[in-house]
Each structure stands twice: as C-alpha cells, then as structure tokens.
Amino acid sequence: MRTVNVGIIGLGTVGGGFVRLLARHHDDYVTAYGVDLRLARGCARNPRHAEELGLAPGVFTTDWHDVTGDPDVDIVVELIGGDHPAIEIFREAFSNGKHVVTANKAMLSRHMGELAGLAHASGVQLRCEAAVAGGIPIVETLEHALVGNEILTIAGIVNGTTNYMLTRMEREGLSFDEVLADAQRLGYAEADPTADVDGLDAAAKAAILATIGFSTRVTMDDVSVVEGIRHVDAQDVRNASAFGYRIKLLAVARRTPDGLDVRVHPAMISKDHQLARVDGVYNAVYVVGDAVGETMYFGAGAGAFPTASAVMGDVIALATPIAFGGAPLPEAEPFPRAQPIRTADSLHERYYVRMTVSDAAGILARVAGVFGEHGVSLAQLNQTAGETGEAGETVQIVLVTHRSLERDVRDALDQLRATDGVLAIESVIRVEDTDAWRREAMDA
Amino acid sequence: MRTVNVGIIGLGTVGGGFVRLLARHHDDYVTAYGVDLRLARGCARNPRHAEELGLAPGVFTTDWHDVTGDPDVDIVVELIGGDHPAIEIFREAFSNGKHVVTANKAMLSRHMGELAGLAHASGVQLRCEAAVAGGIPIVETLEHALVGNEILTIAGIVNGTTNYMLTRMEREGLSFDEVLADAQRLGYAEADPTADVDGLDAAAKAAILATIGFSTRVTMDDVSVVEGIRHVDAQDVRNASAFGYRIKLLAVARRTPDGLDVRVHPAMISKDHQLARVDGVYNAVYVVGDAVGETMYFGAGAGAFPTASAVMGDVIALATPIAFGGAPLPEAEPFPRAQPIRTADSLHERYYVRMTVSDAAGILARVAGVFGEHGVSLAQLNQTAGETGEAGETVQIVLVTHRSLERDVRDALDQLRATDGVLAIESVIRVEDTDAWRREAMDA
Numbered sequence A, B: 001m002r003t004v005n006v007g008i009i010g011l012g013t014v015g016g017g018f019v020r021l022l023a024r025h026h027d028d029y030v031t032a033y034g035v036d037l038r039l040a041r042g043c044a045r046n047p048r049h050a051e052e053l054g055l056a057p058g059v060f061t062t063d064w065h066d067v068t069g070d071p072d073v074d075i076v077v078e079l080i081g082g083d084h085p086a087i088e089i090f091r092e093a094f095s096n097g098k099h100v101v102t103a104n105k106a107m108l109s110r111h112m113g114e115l116a117g118l119a120h121a122s123g124v125q126l127r128c129e130a131a132v133a134g135g136i137p138i139v140e141t142l143e144h145a146l147v148g149n150e151i152l153t154i155a156g157i158v159n160g161t162t163n164y165m166l167t168r169m170e171r172e173g174l175s176f177d178e179v180l181a182d183a184q185r186l187g188y189a190e191a192d193p194t195a196d197v198d199g200l201d202a203a204a205k206a207a208i209l210a211t212i213g214f215s216t217r218v219t220m221d222d223v224s225v226v227e228g229i230r231h232v233d234a235q236d237v238r239n240a241s242a243f244g245y246r247i248k249l250l251a252v253a254r255r256t257p258d259g260l261d262v263r264v265h266p267a268m269i270s271k272d273h274q275l276a277r278v279d280g281v282y283n284a285v286y287v288v289g290d291a292v293g294e295t296m297y298f299g300a301g302a303g304a305f306p307t308a309s310a311v312m313g314d315v316i317a318l319a320t321p322i323a324f325g326g327a328p329l330p331e332a333e334p335f336p337r338a339q340p341i342r343t344a345d346s347l348h349e350r351y352y353v354r355m356t357v358s359d360a361a362g363i364l365a366r367v368a369g370v371f372g373e374h375g376v377s378l379a380q381l382n383q384t385a386g387e388t389g390e391a392g393e394t395v396q397i398v399l400v401t402h403r404s405l406e407r408d409v410r411d412a413l414d415q416l417r418a419t420d421g422v423l424a425i426e427s428v429i430r431v432e433d434t435d436a437w438r439r440e441a442m443d444a
Helices: A014-035 A047-053 A086-095 A105-122 A137-144 A161-174 A176-186 A200-213 A235-243 A304-323 A363-373 A406-417 A434-438 B013-033 B047-052 B087-094 B103-124 B136-145 B160-170 B176-186 B202-211 B232-244 B306-321 B364-372 B404-419
Strands: A002-008 A035-044 A075-078 A100-101 A150-156 A245-256 A261-268 A282-289 A293-302 A350-356 A378-389 A392-401 A421-431 B004-009 B037-041 B074-078 B098-103 B151-157 B245-256 B259-269 B282-289 B293-300 B348-358 B378-389 B392-401 B422-431
Touching: A002 A014, A002 A304, A014 A035, A014 A047, A014 A304, A035 A047, A075 A086, A075 A304, A086 A100, A086 A105, A100 A105, A100 A304, A105 A200, A137 A150, A137 A200, A137 A282, A137 A293, A137 B136, A137 B306, A150 A200, A150 A434, A150 B378, A161 A176, A161 A235, A161 A245, A200 A245, A200 A261, A235 A245, A235 A350, A235 A421, A235 B136, A282 A434, A293 A434, A304 B136, A350 A363, A350 A406, A363 A378, A363 A392, A363 A406, A392 B176, A406 A421, B004 B306, B013 B037, B013 B047, B037 B151, B037 B259, B037 B306, B074 B087, B074 B306, B087 B103, B098 B103, B098 B306, B098 B392, B103 B202, B136 B151, B136 B202, B136 B282, B136 B293, B151 B202, B160 B176, B160 B232, B160 B245, B160 B282, B202 B245, B202 B259, B232 B245, B232 B348, B232 B422, B348 B364, B348 B404, B364 B378, B364 B392, B364 B404, B392 B422, B404 B422
Parallel strands: A002 A035, A002 A075, A075 A100, A261 A421, B004 B037, B004 B074, B074 B098, B259 B422
Antiparallel strands: A150 A245, A150 A282, A245 A261, A282 A293, A293 B293, A350 A392, A350 A421, A378 A392, B151 B245, B151 B282, B245 B259, B282 B293, B348 B392, B348 B422, B378 B392
16 A cells, blocks of 8 residues: 555635545545545645644645645645636646646636546546535536436536525525625625626536536536526515425526526426425535436535535545555546537526516506417416505516427517516516426436 | 446346346447447346347356356346345356446345455455445445545435335325235335335345445344334324424434444434435435535435446446456455444434323323333323223323433333333334434534
8 A cells, every 4th residue: 555645735715624634534544445645735825724734844835836746746636716827737737647636616617628638638537526516426426326327407506605595585584685694794605795696606516517417518608597696586585485486596407309408597496396495505416317317415515524525535536546556547538428508598498577567457468468479378477466656556467487488488578678567577587397307217 | 448248147127227228328338438338148047038128149148157257248247136146146256357236235234244355355346336225326425425524324214115105104194004005006015025114125225334334344233223114103103293203214324432323213303304305215315424514315216227327337437447448446455444333222312102001190100200210201291182992091192202221211111011001002213313413523
C-alpha cells in the first residue's frame, strides 16, 4: 500500500470541511479500505485558513501552481469556484497527469465537455459528485449504478435556498420578500441572492445532470427555460394548494421525441409526488430509468460536511487503485451522444395563470375565448374575490389549462395583454404531469 | 475496445429481464460507454427459457460448469438463488479468474465474508447491488459514494410485500389475513409467505447492509431481532396512527457505543419521517453518515427490470476496464473491521404495548406498578372501549413507555402475564426514536 497525496486548492467552507473530515477519518480509511490519504498541499489566499485547520508545516501555499506542479500530488481537489483560475488549474493538473475532483458547478455547466475531453486526452479523471446536490450521490448513481438504463426523466430540487423559501411561504403564508429577508438573516440566502432565487444555480446543476444522465454535452446555454421564484406570490402558493399541488423550483431534464427538454422553473406538482414532500433546505433528485423505473435520492444539498462527504467519496474512488499500485481508469470519451435540445416553444404542459381583470360582464367568457382561439382549452377557470381600486372594481381570474403547446399559451397571453378588461397577467406557472415522467418505463 | 463476454446462470424473472435489457441497449452501451457486452453463455434447467429469450445457437446450456469453465467468459452472473449450487458456482468462477455478479441475498447473508475473501484471494470482484432493495443503488452508495463517512444509521424498508400489506392495512383498515390473501392473489406475496411476512428476507438484507456499511462481517445469525408483521393487528395500525406514528417493517443497522445494533421488526415511526411516507411495494433505505447527515434512497425493490438494472450496473462497472484492456480492481480485503454485535436485551427504545385485562377497579394502577417495579416509566397509558365476553367484562389497555431497556420491558411483561386481571399481552411494538438516528452527525 502506498500513501496517496492530495493537494487541495481552496480552504473555505467545503475545503475546511474536507480537511477536518480527513483528519477525523484518516485512520478509518486505512483500516477499512487500505487507503492512506495524505494532505500534501493546501492552497488558499489567506494563511489564516492554514492556521485554523492546523496544516502541517510545508503544506500551505498561496500559489496554486505549487499544488498542480507538485510531483508528489496524485489528486488535485479544486474548491475555489468561479471560472478563473479554476480552468487553468484543471488544465495544468491534467497536463501533469493529476486527477481532479471539483465542486465547481457554475464552471462545469459551461466547460464540462471540454474539460472532460482534456482529462480523457491526459489519461486522468475529472470527478464532480459535489457539484450537484451536495452530499447526495447523484453523479455516481447516474454515471455508474443506473448505467444499464436509458434515463427518461431527471427532476430535481437542487437549490436548498429556494426550497427553504417556498416551504416557509407555503407553511406561513409569507411573501417572497418577507421570506428572503429571513433567509438572508439566517444565512440560508446570500446578500446577493440572484444565483439562487433567479434559478441560475439550479440551471447549472440541470446542465450537469443532463450531460451525465444523457451522455451528451448540455451547457448552461442549452437550458431552455431559466426562471426563478421571484415572481411566485403567496396567492399562487395558496391557489396551488387548493388545486392539490405544491410549488417547487425544479430542474428538469427529460428525453423526449423532440429532443432533450432541459429547464428550470417553479412548477406545480401533485402533493402526492415524492418531490412535493421534500421540505426546507433539503435537496432531492428524482430519476426515472427505463429499466429501474422511479427512483429518488434525498439529502443535504449544501453545507461543509455533506459537500466534503461527496468530495471525499470521489477522492477515495481515485485513491483506491493508486494505493494498490494501479491507476484509476482514465476519463472515457466524454458524452459521445449527440442529441438535439428542445426549445421552450415546443413544451407541452399544463399552465396555471393568474390575472387581474376588470369586473365587467362577460370577462370570463372573453378570456376563455382568447385561449380557445389559440387552441388552448381550459381545465379550470375561477374568479376570486375582487377589490375596488382607482380603476374601478377588479377581480382575479385563476385558471389551469389542459396540456397545451407553450407557444400557443404564450400567444394567447400576448393577445390577452391587449384585450379590453385584462389589466395584468400576474403569474404563469407550469403544472407538471408527473405521471408522464414514468410512463415510458419498461414495467409501466 | 474488446468485446466483454457475460455468462448468465439462471434465466428466470431477473435473468430474463437482464437478457432483454441487454438486447434492448447493447448498442447504446457501445455508443455511450464504449462497452460491447456479449451474452456468451446462458444456463437454465429448462431449454424453454432459451427459446423464449431467443438466445443465439451455442449460447444455451443446462450445465453451469459450461459457464464457469468457459475461457471466453469474463463475468459470471449468478441468478439462481439458494445456497447450492450457487456457492460452488462462485468458487469455480473465482478460481477460473472470473468476476461474479449476484442477486442472491439469502446466500450472501450467510456467506458473504467467506466468498468476498475468495474473490479477494483470486484477484477478482464479487458484486451484489441487486441483492438489496432491487434497483435502488444502495450497495454502490455505501461502498463508494459515502465511503468518506462513518455510517451511523441504516434503516430500510427493504421488503416490498410487507410494505404493501401494511399500507393496505392502514388505508383500508383490513386485517393481516385479509391483506395477505389479497397480496397472494395479486402476486405480491408468495403462496408460502414466510420469508416475507416473518422478516427473514428483510433480515438477510439487514445483514448485507450492515456488512457493507460498517465494513465488518455481519451474518444472518447476528441479526438480534427477526420479527415479521404476522402479529401486527388492525387495531395496532389504528392506535399507531392516533399516536402520530406509522408502522413499518424496518431493517435497522446502527453503530452504538455497545456495538452494532442490527435487527428487523415492525416499528412505529413518526408520520413525518421520510420512511413513513414510503408506500406500497416500494423500498427505501435511509442512511445517516457522520459527514453527509441524513440521506434516503427510494425505488422499486423487486421486479424483473428494476433488478436487472442493478445487475447491469454491476456488469458494466466490471466490463468497462476490461473493454479498455485493463482489469477491474480486485476485491479488497473484505470487511476488515471487527465490531461487537449488540444483543436485543441491551436495546434502549420506547415500546408500544397492547393488552387485554379484566375491567376491575385499579387495574391500570396495577399495570403501571409492574412496569415501575422494573424501572420502566410510561409516557402514555390509555384504556380503550371494553367488551363483554365469556370471561366477564374486559378492556384493552394501550401504553407507550419512555425509553427503556428491552430486558426490563420483557421482564415487566413476563410479570404482567402472571398478574391477576391481565388476560393477554396482545402486541408489543418498538417505537423508534428517529431523531436519535441523526443526532451524532457532525453538523447535527
């Protein structure tokens, strides 16, 4: 058995968690798996991290080249985030024959194909379990356990911040702004919450999940819809509940006859669906494979130790063959399947719409008529309590369509915006047909 | 890329599913993973299977030695179940340098340590994802993804038949016998339902999960409690619900200061716990690691294609290095940690007890007194509607203890059985403290 040397770049929350986890379990890994991991180098901008973590003398550096260029280092763990110098770190590590483990979802969502190709060419591995859904082993599951399946559907709650917010909005009837302020105070949301609440973080994860699940290159730019929860109103949360739904921010990636359907947006899903029951900051990823049918993976999506758990799993997977004198299998030809990406126009869903209209005779019929002109039929159409304002009496209309082409729904809404008596389209939320997610499984 | 040859022994439900899955996706595996799998040999007692599955000429045999002895075969898939000739198949395959993939939980629950040792000595692998919880990748997760963790708790619903029965008993208020008859009619329960309803199947899986999760040898004989659901009454299901619990047949494996606690029995768990929401024939395994915290894995626990999905995942994991001219890493020194096994006597749980007593003055006080004498304090004590029978008026007492030593509870119950006015101890069901399951996690 030989010692396996790990060089870590980034000693923040996750990096610190990794160092602490290794210190705690080093001897266990030797006993249980025959793997003797050594923290050979640790890099951060601020030497304070090295002190706090009690790094041995000679381990700490502020220059990442000392890690990627150290001939002793077998595995580079990149935990700094951002594109630069992360991309340069990957390139130099690969060209020096080192494997890389990362949690850098934003960067991977744009450059995963290219970097996996570089790893392949260099005969090393790129591993990224920690990049999606923290400690939940969804990457390993898609890359290995479910590899016998044609993946049909991936639908995930992959952003803990927004799930925490939606859960509180539903339970306490609070508004988006009230819950956001609270989440920021409690540390669940950043001071600049854009990446979370506008769906960008979830979109990066959707791209990674689709890339791995469908063995094809899907980037952030291929995600056909990226909508966050900023426009979800407490009223919509209440209406959803009355209709038997819950609103979740979903990252969806589905194989369809028209190509891959990859999108992130708030969605109404049946209260009975497993994903509907995932509350608070937790994450879950629901996967349907044609052979395995429905599966779901639940756990913490963030946090120092859950994320360090995922990083450590990747490190030990690489270290095991090295410890025994071999080498991990090089990265395979990355994502070799070419698959078209479907646009949002061709989506075929049900749609929840809430609008404010003037309380005039025949307004419901007029609204229904406009949808009808565009071939969109309505499953439900309710008028809710009105209010009297400066513009006279107004009422809210809440409706749910039957399955319709998104293009047609959009056209109908455009026409409604110009229709006499329609004052505002307040919100439009897709209603997912969760039964359709599993319909193509072999046992279904 | 070289063709990888698979020899399969057992062409029943799962074996047939595997052959069909391979036929369906052979070309996809080539495209996506560069793995060209060939069904080199297929063995069954009955040639009808070969015809139904359309095996190529020369592939079928009725003699398993033709599979284990075929120099072309790289991977042997054993799907016949039972101890013999399964054990002989493993031995011959290993000594011929072939990897083995199996779903044989009953056999593994007794011989896994020995067989993994043989694989290790022969430089090959033994893989068994399909042996526990069908298509759910729990073995892979424990062996790889969560390997950075000290596993604290594994609690699984790993028997679909009994979960289906308990779900229907709860939803429809039916008795065990009524639901069993229905389950047998629908094919969810065997004509001889013993292995399922008496907890033996779940105990085998508990032993395998504990072996892998704790890297130690746990056999069927080490499972300290094996109780099925035969004695769960519709009244207990109703009472559980009234107390805020649901009854599930759990396979529990926990690390405790007194040793490993491995057991299978019906348990009351909070309605809010994720496991409580797993209904019908589905399986789920809840795992707490010290770093990752709470996780859960959900899916189909049985069925031709879900199980074949697990087998195929194992086969492709082995085939990938072979296809690229290498070899899978040999089985590691198996389960090297020595850990004591805790007995049921030292369990420290809460207990639900239902008993029939005569409707005499002071009977409640007498029952409470006996528990008190044994150091068992009661959290709830209710007398429910009585009935008049031949022995005069009787009433039911339902109680839940505070956390107590199982030994003390048993002693109290023994004394109660000899106590005047106590007519019968109808049922005793452990109430799990699901909060304790995650309490030792690093972030908890």
